[in-house]
Amino acid sequence: MTSSVVPVSAETSTTRADGAVRPFTEEAWDRIAGWRAAVDHMPFVRALADGSLPAESFAFYLAQDAAYLREYSRVLARAAQLAPDPAAQGFLARSSVSALEVETALHRDWLGTHAGLAAGEVAAVEPSPVTAAYTGHLHAAASGSYAETIAALLPCYWLYAHVGSVLVDQARRRPGGLAGHPYAAWIGTYGDEGFQESTRQARSLADDAARWVSPDERARMLRAFEVSSVHEYLFFEQGTTCPTWPTPPVRAETRG
DSSP states (O other): OOOOOSOOOOOOOSBOTTSOBOOHHHHHHHHTHHHHHHHHHSHHHHHHHHTOSOHHHHHHHHHHHHHHHHHHHHHHHHHHHHOSSHHHHHHHHHHHHHIIIIIHHHHHHHHHHHSOOOHHHHHTOOOOHHHHHHHHHHHHHHTSOHHHHHHHHHHHHHHHHHHHHHHHHHHTTSTTTTTTOTTHHHHHHHHSHHHHHHHHHHHHHHHHHHTTSOHHHHHHHHHHHHHHHHHHHHHHHHHHHOOOOOOOOOOOOOOO
8 A cells, every 4th residue: 555754635525516425636626726736836847848848857757757667667567467357357468568668768869869868777777766656655555456557646647648738739839849959759659649649548547446346445556646746746846956866975984
């Protein structure tokens, strides 16, 4: 089960005014409204949109994303094992392969061309404390139920799709639009219709799973979704902070 020191958000209503149960994704999206707004206006996203983000900052972010995707692919594969029907199993299995091969290939290409990193060096990138915390949360969720696992996985789809749309909209306002934009390939990947459709399918799986759970498990799904969303914010933020693991403090030599 998931555990985190992330503060719990204000409770959201599970039912509509007419007494009908709200779809899980509707309630979950409302629950992270503050985090969504924070992501939209954070310096990393703004600089990425207008192309002013330093290449070394984007390289750090992209290398960490490659490290993240290795573990995200494993959790997708675990979700495929837990899936209740062939359609869900097939989608999650294909998504696991795509995360490991298709998306990571985009990262390797950019890092190889612009940062001089060979494929082996990209594969050997050590996860930052931020990346390790996020993937640790996902693996913890995957030790629980299928419903909780899907809820924890969903923000990586949904917030990336959301940010992709925001980036495309903002980037098109700059002189020349996406033409000549230094990060056009990355922005295009997450803003295109194919990724948006995958996000819709992932949302549908979460809603389907939530229909059959108890109120307590729905609460755990909401919590898993929320904590993943906070990790998404921190993951974007590390594109400007570039956190590293601390080293032991040097002890002053004692005099005899």
